[in-house]
Structure formats: structure tokens, C-alpha cells
Amino acid sequence: MLRSYVVCSTVGPMRTRPRALESDPPSSRRRSNDPPLLILTSLAGGPKHGHALLKDIEEFAGVKLGPGALYGAITRLEERGLIEPLESEDRRRPYEITAKGSEVLADSIAQMRELVRVGQARLKVASTPRMRLA
Amino acid sequence: MGSGPKDSRPHLRASDPRLRWYPPSWRARYGDELIALLDDEYGGHLPTLVRLGLVTGGLRQRARESGLTGDSAPAAERLRAGALVVLTAWVAFVIAGASFAKFSEHFDQALPHSMSAHHVSDLAFTVLQTVAGVASILVIVGALLAVPAFVRYLRAGGWPSLRRHFMRAFACTGLTLAVTVPLVVWAHHLTPHQRNGGIHLYGTLFLLGAALIVMTLASWTVVAIVAGSRVALSKTVLIAEGILAVVVAVAMVVMVGATAVWWGVLARSAPAFLSGSPGGVSGSPWDVWLVATVALMVVAMGTGAVGVVREARVWRRMQVD
Numbered sequence: 001m002l003r004s005y006v007v008c009s010t011v012g013p014m015r016t017r018p019r020a021l022e023s024d025p026p027s028s029r030r031r032s033n034d035p036p037l038l039i040l041t042s043l044a045g046g047p048k049h050g051h052a053l054l055k056d057i058e059e060f061a062g063v064k065l066g067p068g069a070l071y072g073a074i075t076r077l078e079e080r081g082l083i084e085p086l087e088s089e090d091r092r093r094p095y096e097i098t099a100k101g102s103e104v105l106a107d108s109i110a111q112m113r114e115l116v117r118v119g120q121a122r123l124k125v126a127s128t129p130r131m132r133l134a
Numbered sequence: 135m136g137s138g139p140k141d142s143r144p145h146l147r148a149s150d151p152r153l154r155w156y157p158p159s160w161r162a163r164y165g166d167e168l169i170a171l172l173d174d175e176y177g178g179h180l181p182t183l184v185r186l187g188l189v190t191g192g193l194r195q196r197a198r199e200s201g202l203t204g205d206s207a208p209a210a211e212r213l214r215a216g217a218l219v220v221l222t223a224w225v226a227f228v229i230a231g232a233s234f235a236k237f238s239e240h241f242d243q244a245l246p247h248s249m250s251a252h253h254v255s256d257l258a259f260t261v262l263q264t265v266a267g268v269a270s271i272l273v274i275v276g277a278l279l280a281v282p283a284f285v286r287y288l289r290a291g292g293w294p295s296l297r298r299h300f301m302r303a304f305a306c307t308g309l310t311l312a313v314t315v316p317l318v319v320w321a322h323h324l325t326p327h328q329r330n331g332g333i334h335l336y337g338t339l340f341l342l343g344a345a346l347i348v349m350t351l352a353s354w355t356v357v358a359i360v361a362g363s364r365v366a367l368s369k370t371v372l373i374a375e376g377i378l379a380v381v382v383a384v385a386m387v388v389m390v391g392a393t394a395v396w397w398g399v400l401a402r403s404a405p406a407f408l409s410g411s412p413g414g415v416s417g418s419p420w421d422v423w424l425v426a427t428v429a430l431m432v433v434a435m436g437t438g439a440v441g442v443v444r445e446a447r448v449w450r451r452m453q454v455d
Contacts, residue, residue: 049167049170049171050167050168050170050171050174051170051171051174051175054171054175066183066184066187066191067168067171067172067175067184067187067188067191068184068187068188068189068190068191068192069187069191070171071164071167071168071171071191072191072194072195074164075160075164075195076204076206079206090170091166091167091169091170092167092170092171092174093166093167
């Protein structure tokens with residue numbers, strides 16, 4: 001679901017991405033690139049540090065975030081209380097999603113789900129007359 | 135890779151040159167983690183795109199921390215940032231204004247003996263001068279209002295954080311004086327023709343002097359911004375600074391309007407003056423110098439508007455809260 005979407009996220013700024021076509025070569029497919037939402041989604045699966053976050057996000061969303069973008073988003077998420085750091089003796093400090101963060105992520109997913117529902121319904125209506133004409 | 139001997143010296147890692155674009159407080163909090171990530175991901179060699187990402191990320195963080203963007207900084211910081219943006223815009227406007235003053239020298243002698251052309255252009259020019267004077271006084275008032283807080287900041291040990299900027303500004307000022315004072319003395323011994331292109335060395339030195347003046351103004355503006363963003367201003371002073379900034383921003387709009395009127399009148403009545411062909415009766419009103427000057431004025435006005443919008447948002451938010 002996160003591979004391509006148009007969402008007015010409550011987590012980050014609005015991102016508008018044209019939908020990728022299955023027939024497009026993988027390199028030309030547009031990926032979702034809303035770092036805060038991607039980070040929350042990743043942390044919903046358990047606490048992770050920066051390196052693990054990058055790997056996980058690349059794996060489930062096909063997005064390779066830059067370190068600058070990752071830590072910009074981590075800063076904002078922590079300021080808003082959506083994630084929190086865990087104690088660590090290592091330089092790699094892990095983060096976990098907070099209850100508020102889970103709530104915000106659930107809201108965002110609900111919005112996307114609604115968007116997908118409306119979009120699919122309208123596409124079905126729009127494609128029916130064309131099919132009849134053909 | 136992450137647990138080497140360097141790990142016991144976080145202050146050294148936080149000053150890693152790869153993070154030089156980030157503000158110190160951010161480096162202190164996230165620097166170690168980000169460097170660990172960079173080491174894990176890229177080892178010793180950072181790709182160019184990653185370097186660029188760190189530059190933009192650092193600048194964004196500085197902008198957020200100073201209250202220029204985002205809502206994370208306290209309202210007072212955002213209000214202060216808006217006022218400092220207007221101050222920066224004003225300095226750019228002063229540079230454009232100086233350029234305009236030089237360009238428009240003796241314009242009234244170029245106008246025909248039509249009463250209306252004289253009247254309108256004189257009125258526009260007077261409005262421009264008057265508003266510029268009033269706005270300059272307001273900027274000085276704004277600076278004076280911040281002086282007590284600035285003195286408190288220095289007494290509390292703030293000098294080291296400003297020393298580098300002050301030294302640079304003093305050096306620029308000294309260099310500018312060293313070039314411009316002899317130039318002014320020399321200019322008094324030259325005819326108008328010699329001053330306006332007759333002697334190439336004078337022309338070159340004039341341009342050098344102008345560039346140094348711009349550099350000096352810029353360096354003192356940096357001092358004002360660095361100091362202005364660090365001193366602790368009371369709520370009353372902050373609000374007064376905000377109001378002054380709004381008035382100065384409006385003054386820039388009025389001055390751009392007056393300049394446009396002046397330009398329009400000269401373009402219709404004395405285009406030869408604008409094209410720099412004295413004595414001629416025709417010419418293009420689109421002189422490069424004038425276009426560049428007015429463009430800088432418009433950019434400064436737009437920047438001032440950005441600062442005012444920033445302030446307005448903070449005020450609206452404060453009223454809602």
C-alpha cells in the first residue's frame with residue numbers, strides 16, 4: 001500500500017506521487033517518499049536505530065532515504081512526541097514509536113485506505129463506459 | 135564499526151566536519167548517532183548526493199532552530215526571526231537605494247520644462263527620500279531597543295560567540311575606509327566628466343569601493359543577526375521590534391512604488407537620461423543599472439514581506455492560543 005500513494009499525511013507534509021504502473025521498469029517507478037510516515041511504519045514493527053531503519057524502509061517501501069533526510073524526520077518526530085529514543089551504550093541509539101505515534105500512524109493509514117477506496121470506486125465508474133464503447 | 139576508541143569522546147565526534155552545517159545544539163543531541171550511521175552506511179567516503187543531503191539537512195535544521203521555518207521554535211523565536219528577516223531585507227534595500235541615489239543624480243536637470251513632469255517626479259523622489267529617512271530612523275530605534283539586552287548578553291559572557299563576526303566586520307570596515315576615504319578626497323579634485331568614466335582608474339576604484347561598502351554592510355548585518363538571535367529580549371521589546379519590522383516592510387513597498395512612479399515619469403519625459411545619453415532626446419528606459427537596482431529593491435521588498443508574514447502567523451497563533 002505504501003509503495004505509491006497520494007496522501008495528505010498528518011505526520012509530514014503532503015506528498016504527491018503519480019501512481020507507478022506495473023508495466024513500468026522498476027527504475028522508473030515512483031516510490032512514496034514521506035520520511036516521517038515511513039519511519040513510523042518501520043518503528044511500528046519494533047525499535048530500530050538509524051542504520052536498521054534505512055535498511056527496513058528500503059526493504060518494505062523501496063525507498064532509500066538519505067541520512068540527512070532520515071535524521072531531519074527523526075528530529076521532527078521526536079519533537080512531536082511520536083517517537084522516543086531508548087537507552088543505549090552504543091553510538092547507535094534505537095528509537096521506538098510512542099502511543100501517540102501509533103495513533104497518528106493509524107490515522108494516516110485510515111486516510112490512505114479511504115483514498116484507495118474512493119479512487120478505486122471512481123476508476124471503476126470511469127472505466128465502465130469506455131469499455132462499453134470499445 | 136561503531137565501538138572504537140573514539141566513542142568515549144562524544145565532543146570530538148559532534149564537531150565532525152561532516153556535520154558542520156548543523157547547529158551546535160543539534161550536533162550535541164544527534165551528532166553521534168548520525169556519524170555512526172554515516173560510518174555504517176558509507177565508511178570513509180561519502181557520495182556527493184549524501185554530502186548535499188547533509189548540507190541541506192543542516193541548513194534546514196538551522197532555519198527551524200532559529201524560528202525561520204516550522205513551528206517547533208517558541209513563538210518568541212519565530213517573531214524574532216521574522217523581524218531579523220525584515221532587517222536583512224532592509225540592508226539589501228539600502229544597497230539598492232544607494233545605487234539608485236547615484237543613478238538619479240541631477241535627474242531634474244534632464245526633465246523638459248513641463249510643470250507636471252517636474253512636479254510628479256519631484257514628488258515621487260521626495261516621498262522616496264522621506265520614507266527612506268523615516269525607515270532608517272525606525273531601524274536605528276529598533277537597534278537601540280535591543281542595546282540593553284545586548285549589554286546584558288556581553289556581561290554574561292557572550293562575547294566569544296560574537297568575537298569572530300565582530301572582527302570580520304571591523305576588518306571589512308577598516309579596508310573599506312582605507313579605499314574609500316582617499317577615493318573621496320581624489321573625487322573632489324576631479325571634474326564630473328573625469329568622475330563618470332573619464333579616468334578608468336577612478337572608475338575601477340569606485341567599483342571596488344562600492345563592493346567593499348556592500349561587503350561591510352553585509353558583515354555588520356551578520357553581526358546584528360547573530361547578536362539579535364542570541365540576546366534575551368523582553369516580551370515588550372520583542373513586540374516593539376515586530377511592529378517596527380512591519381512598518382519598515384511597508385516603507386519598502388511605498389519606496390518601490392515611488393521609484394516606479396519616478397521611473398515612469400522619466401521614461402516618458404526624459405528617456406535619454408535613463409539610457410545615459412545626456413543631451414539626447416530619445417533612448418531606452420530599460421537601463422541595465424536601473425533594472426538591476428529596482429530588481430534588488432523588489433527582491434528586498436519580497437523578503438521583507440516574507441518576514442512580516444512569518445510574524446503575522448505567530449501573532450495569529452498567539453491570539454488563538
